Amino acid sequence: MTVLKCIAVDDEPLALKLVETFIAQTPFLQLSCSCDNAVEAMGLIREQQPDVVFLDINMPNLTGMELARLLNEQPGPLPKIIFTTAYNHYAIEGYRVNAVDYLLKPFSYEEFLRAANKVLHISEESSNQPQSFTLDDEFIFLKVEYQWVRISLKDILYVESLKDYVKVHLEDNQKSVMSLISLKALEEKLPSSKFMRINRSFIVPLDKINSISKNSIFINKTEITVGEQYKETFKTIVEKWLK
Known part of the structure; x- marks a missing residue:
């Protein structure tokens, strides 16, 4: 039980x-x-x-x-x-x-x-379901208005928190998706091996990061600041990349 x-x-x-x-x-x-x-x-x-x-x-x-x-x-x-x-x-x-x-x-x-x-x-x-997504997982479902929408993980550029909603920005000029869910709840749905929360308002896919500065990351032309409480974890990941 x-x-x-x-x-x-x-x-x-x-x-x-x-x-x-x-x-x-x-x-x-x-x-x-x-x-x-x-x-x-x-x-x-x-x-x-x-x-x-x-x-x-x-x-x-x-x-x-x-x-x-x-x-x-x-x-x-x-x-x-x-x-x-x-x-x-x-x-x-x-x-x-x-x-x-x-x-x-x-x-x-x-x-x-x-x-x-x-x-x-x-x-x-x-x-009764996987607690986290494995590397073979390719998509998640998010509730958008009155329906569940399938979103391919490889299409996600970054996720932005907007008060009670999250906005999922997508590649290739696809329309962004808005869902009534907290960033925390969505973070738990995404595989930690592929995605990372870098401040209070953003989650980013690690493979979409184009460049890194001292306190920010860049995805295409979008600059996102790394929050203070996330810097150590992010630093560890970056160090692995640079080995």
């Missing part, structure tokens, strides 16, 4: 205890740890690498929504987020940070279980 590691985050002791109790009642959930603030939660998420985070929104210093945005900007695997909040006006923002569900306090165990089952379904669905 699939078991999902969880972290619970809430600054209200009773609310936190309720989530802990619901997790304990659910056979496929395992509580790794819990905490009462988002700052501590960020460190625990990096350390524990949970599958799902039950995350309150209104917390001092750093809100749950701000934490979710920060996680979306970080390289590496992203846990599934289920927001728990007493306020219903965050639903749209929750969608923008790819939250799986949004539980409005006070919520029942039935509602909690329904949200947890969504994460389980996503996890099991993913486990």
